[in-house]
Amino acid sequence: MNDNTAYSLVAANQTSYAKYFATYRKNIWFRPSWASLQEMMLDASNCYWIYRDNKRVGAISLTSSELGSFFMIPPSTLTVDMVNFLKNYAIPNSGDQSKVEAYNVLAEHINVLKSAGFEVLDTRKCMIRPTEKLEHDLHADFISIKPKLVHLPSIVQVMNESYRGGMDEGNLDTYRNDVSYYFEHNRQDELLNASSVLVDKKTNEVVGFCLISMWEDMPLVYDISVKPGFSNQGLGGYMLYKAISHLEGFSPTIRLFVTIGNKADYLYTKLGFLSGEESSHLVYRDRAEK
Known part of the structure; x- marks a missing residue:
């Protein structure tokens, strides 16, 4: 050579x-x-x-x-x-x-x-946690609904606002492609029922989402995000608890990936996710x- x-x-x-x-x-x-x-x-x-x-x-x-x-x-x-x-x-x-x-x-x-x-x-x-039934209430100002393709533009908007200026920032085309890929390849009821789209009752605005996919025969948090103005209200924790609970009986564990330096790392650890080695x-x- x-x-x-x-x-x-x-x-x-x-x-x-x-x-x-x-x-x-x-x-x-x-x-x-x-x-x-x-x-x-x-x-x-x-x-x-x-x-x-x-x-x-x-x-x-x-x-x-x-x-x-x-x-x-x-x-x-x-x-x-x-x-x-x-x-x-x-x-x-x-x-x-x-x-x-x-x-x-x-x-x-x-x-x-x-x-x-x-x-x-x-x-x-990568981080991992066992699935199990957990009780975690959603703030009364919000409702959680099952993600559908019609929510794609709203999910993209949440990504655009929440990732702006951060280490995971991309562009609108990247966000659209990622969300489109999710809906094309994850149609199982178990995954969609474990996923969330959060809506503000007062404005009917989508303020957060959590998409659960399958990766190598094990559930994965494909993406999760909350609009900046709605942080510190327990929305991210609620969506993860919901996923962990809904997947009990479907899979023994759930995984996610996090970029080092992302402040969400603290939340994942707080919710019992174990860290793997870095790459x-x-x-x-x-x-x-x-």
Whole structure:
């Protein structure tokens, strides 16, 4: 791959790659079993073994200018020269000759990538909690209704207002696409009944929502948000308690993702969600781009 280095990449057989991934990649997202980790990767593509001096030392998912979910095979460890090899391999194969992104980077690999010129864009973690029947009243000024496609514009508006200026800020098209995708792929009554759209009785305004989806055969909080002017009224807690309660008997657990630094992290912990390990999204830009 690169005649000036001892490193090389070899396309991996999916079955073999899945077995190694399930064994050596940390289960940071609370996947339910070793078997589920292996099964998830059986359909993975663009997977490669990393060789150093003709010895297999790790593996990576590599697509154009993206490095994803790499892991090392003991006793090998990630090094700066290995990251530089991967970076320099990816750049010529991408449409952007100046940028490489690295996804789902484990905490122990952050400093190595930073030493190779990468910078952290954001860090997330998965959280998990058992489902159970819980009592939690909704403020008398609001009602909770089942989400429907007709609520899409109102949900997008809540996202636009609540995420503005924050670490999860996007644009209207992104919000619309995310909500549209949710309604297209999550039509089970169990999920929609566990979800919420909160309406202000006085104004008939949608002020918050919580959408519950399925991810890898387990419920996931797809998105949850409350308009800024309606915070500190227990609305977020109510929607989560409702989801936890409605899913009892349907699934033993519920998961969510949170960006590190998001103040909602405190609420999730307060409601009994357990934090998993962190993973980060990093980017390398050459000097001209910086």
